[in-house]
Amino acid sequence: MVTAAAYAVTSSTSPFEKTTIERRELGPLDLLIEIKFAGICHSDIHTAHDEWAGTHYPLVPGHEIAGVVSAVGSDVTRHQVGDRVGVGCFVDSCGECDACRTDDEQYCFNRATGTYNSKGRDGEWTQGGYSTHIVTTERFVLSIPDGLELDVAAPLLCAGITLYSPLAHWGAGPGKKVAVVGMGGLGHVGVKIAHAMGAEVTVLSRSLAKKGDGLKFGADDYYATSDPATFEQLRGKFDLIVNTVSANLDIDAYISMLAINGTLVELGLPEKPIEVGAFSLVRNRRSLAGSLVGGIAETQEMLHFCAEHGIAAEIEVISASEIDEAYDRVLASDVRYRFVIDIATI
Structure with a gap:
């Protein structure tokens, strides 16, 4: 022993x-x-x-x-x-x-x-x-x-594989508009990875306090979700939204920002069950999904990707x-x- x-x-x-x-x-x-x-x-x-x-x-x-x-x-x-x-x-x-x-x-x-x-x-x-x-x-x-x-x-x-896996699985890359909800321990890595994959990246954070960091990490846009106008302005925009926040959010409001065939992937683990209206999904054929880290092979792939692109x-x-x-x-x-x-x- x-x-x-x-x-x-x-x-x-x-x-x-x-x-x-x-x-x-x-x-x-x-x-x-x-x-x-x-x-x-x-x-x-x-x-x-x-x-x-x-x-x-x-x-x-x-x-x-x-x-x-x-x-x-x-x-x-x-x-x-x-x-x-x-x-x-x-x-x-x-x-x-x-x-x-x-x-x-x-x-x-x-x-x-x-x-x-x-x-x-x-x-x-x-x-x-x-x-x-x-x-x-x-x-x-x-x-x-x-x-x-x-x-x-x-x-x-x-944190790295938790973001890499859904971004890779749902095809983040050139021509795709990706939003990262939350700019914390998970979200900031997600911004870097999505940017390196070639996607157009937007951060959706409660405030603009970390906007400078978000843009430095590769975000193209940064919006405060505490401003109701954000949800109107971004309605129907994103192909993929990855939610890193563990608090219970108004998921219907975030789903409204998905484009046709868009997907919102839940990564955070909120205390209470997620409530979603059926109409939020059936409009524009949207999907709500979840993701849990990644397998060993994919994690190794992620590490090589991060090393290649200088992501830490x-x-x-x-x-x-x-x-x-x-x-x-x-x-x-x-x-x-x-x-x-x-x-x-x-």
């Missing part, structure tokens, strides 16, 4: 505390990864606070993991000691269902094993990247291209002792745009 230092919470209201956890013995197809950086995702906060129910404590969150391989199992062929690698939102799947066979492991019919707060095949609860080391099967480990520094690459393992998350690096403060700041929308923990500070 490998003993790793980590930061964990023991209840939905407790602060993070330094602890030690045990990682499993290296199997033939396993890698031991020395974690260098771990991004903070809003999902970490939801889970730590048990807002989705079912959190198992003690909990070590973190599924935006970047590090270096420090040991390999006897049958490992894809990676070697010293490789720069990443681990994203899940670390196993059944490998046999239709989803797994088509490289959509995130939709595994038998449920993919999450990087944290999930029971593995051995019956043990997984623990995430707010720790010094992790043991992961090589099939779920990503190679981080040399063109990406580890600290800015970490958030791409969740905008980050603020923090020490492990600042996790609680960072959570508070995320909830207050006081970060531009993603916190990343320097694991050397554990």
Whole structure:
């Protein structure tokens, strides 16, 4: 067993505390990864606070993991000691269902094993990247291209693929008008990716406070959704809208901005069910869809795409002792745009 230092919470209201956890013995197809950086995702906060129910404590969150391989199992062929690698939102799947066979492991019919707060095949609860080391099967480990520094690459393992997958699936590219709802940890990466794909990109944000950043990241236009005139002005304009906001919005109002055959893709996870009027969809043959990160092959594709186009998350690096403060700041929308923990500070 490998003993790793980590930061964990023991209840939905407790602060993070330094602890030690045990990682499993290296199997033939396993890698031991020395974690260098771990991004903070809003999902970490939801889970730590048990807002989705079912959190198992003690909990070590973190599924935006970047590090270096420090040991390999006897049958490992894809990676070697010293490789720069990443681990994203899940670390196993059944490998046999239709989803797994088509490289959509995130939709595994038998449920993919999450990087944290999930029971593995051995019956043990997984623990995430707010720790010094992790043991992961090589099939779920990503190679981080040399063109990406580890600290800015970490958030791409969740935020990056969460946006890349729907933008690629629904054909964002030249001649397509794409809107990104929200300019936070997810949205700012989405703007960069959609722009690099060649789409005409518009940001729809509550205010114009981040307009300068949005245009710098590649947006062609930027509108405040707090202004009712925005919805009239943009009615019927977009081929694709990706909603990164987890708050309950007036989805009918956003659907009204879709062109004929347009699609609104829900990425955020609001607390209450989404309400949509049927007429909003039947007019102009519009669609409402959802998307959940991406498979391992697509995530690797995303990393190479980002390296090729110079795309990285905008980050603020923090020490492990600042996790609680960072959570508070995320909830207050006081970060531009993603916190990343320097694991050397554990």
